[in-house]
Amino acid sequence: MNLTLRNIWMPSNLFAALFLGLILSGGEGVKIKEIKVPDVVLNGTKPVVLDCDYVLDDPAGLVVKWFFNNHPAPVYQWIFKQKPQVLGVLKGKINLNYRATNEEFTMYRAIEIITPTMDLSGEYKCLVSTFDQEVSKSKKMIVYVPEKSLEVTQEKPREDKVNITCEAEGVYPEPNMTITALESKHTGYIQVTTRKQNNSSLYDIKGTLSVDDVELSSPTTFVCELSIPDAHYSNRRELVYFPGPPTTPSGVDRIAETLPSSGASGTTLSPSILSMFALLLSILISRTGL
Structure with missing residues (x-):
């Protein structure tokens, strides 16, 4: 009786083992070798291709998404033997x-974005x-x-201090x-503010560095x-700064700036008269201490 049972069950056990072995050690079914997606793309440039390179043993039921x-x-x-479909974004x-x-099994595996x-x-x-199988891989594209x-400017809140602003x-x-x-070697605090533009995903950014002239x-x-x-993008601007109080025009320069040139009121002063007048003013200022 025991011998009969063994003769009956052994083929079933053997079949199960062979079936399991076929699943575990058989063909790969479908495998993605590589997903090719560019890391970084410039907005509005030429078309880019996102590719999904795979191999498979049996195309039955093949779908690429x-x-x-x-x-x-x-x-x-793309459903095998049908036209590809585009949805959403x-x-x-x-x-x-x-x-x-x-190749008929892989021809529509990739997508070409016309304008990223x-x-x-x-x-x-x-x-x-x-x-029989489903596999996937992911990659990010920016x-x-x-x-x-991009502009950099300077402002002097005091004679001995400067604010450098970049926008x-x-x-x-x-x-x-x-x-x-x-x-x-100044490593002062840089105040940076970032904000999104209204109704847009674009950003505006502003940085300000305050430095005492004595450190420069x-x-x-x-x-x-x-x-x-x-x-992985960067750009830069430079500004050359001379520490010290802001330069101001001298007394002679200030007065000369107020003199009429020609055509303003019908009066024209020759260069020689202007030179003599400026010389007299210079002597007067030096004696009076203005």
Whole structure:
């Protein structure tokens, strides 16, 4: 009796073991070798391709989907032997005629974005599925916008102090800013404010560095650097500053500035008369101490 039971159950156990072994050690089914997504793209430039390079044993039930920023609905879908479909944020922005390869199992695996824009920055996930298996890989792409303007200026709140201000407008994604003095070891506090423009994802940024003149050499070169860390982008402006009180015109210069030139009231003074008049004023000022 025991022998009979063993003869009955052994084939079933053997079949189960063989089936399990086939699953565990058999073909790979489908495997994504590489997802090719550019790390950084300049806003509004030439087309970019997002590619999902995979291999598979059996194309039965093959579907390729692309997802954007973990949204549950795909932005691109290709069902084997059907035309690809574009949905959501990529609708109207994809070249549906683009083919990654000429192989029927992989030709529509990639998407070509015609004009990358900053709203397409984010994480892209490629999902490849068959009746037997489903695999996916993700990668992030940044579409950046360089500054519309970048300026650095100086202002003297006191004779012995200077404020260096750097401003940039229209940047994406969120930027950073630094201001440094090349000829000085000054590492003072830099006040940086960043804000989003109204009804836009673009950023404006402003940095201000306050420095006492005594800490600076003459002249001192201040460097303003704007950077977009996520995009590996930076730009800079320089300003040369001479410490000390603001330069003001002398008494002779101030008076000369008020003299009429010609045509203002019908009176014209010759250069010789102006020179004599300026000389007399200079002597008068030196004697009176004005």
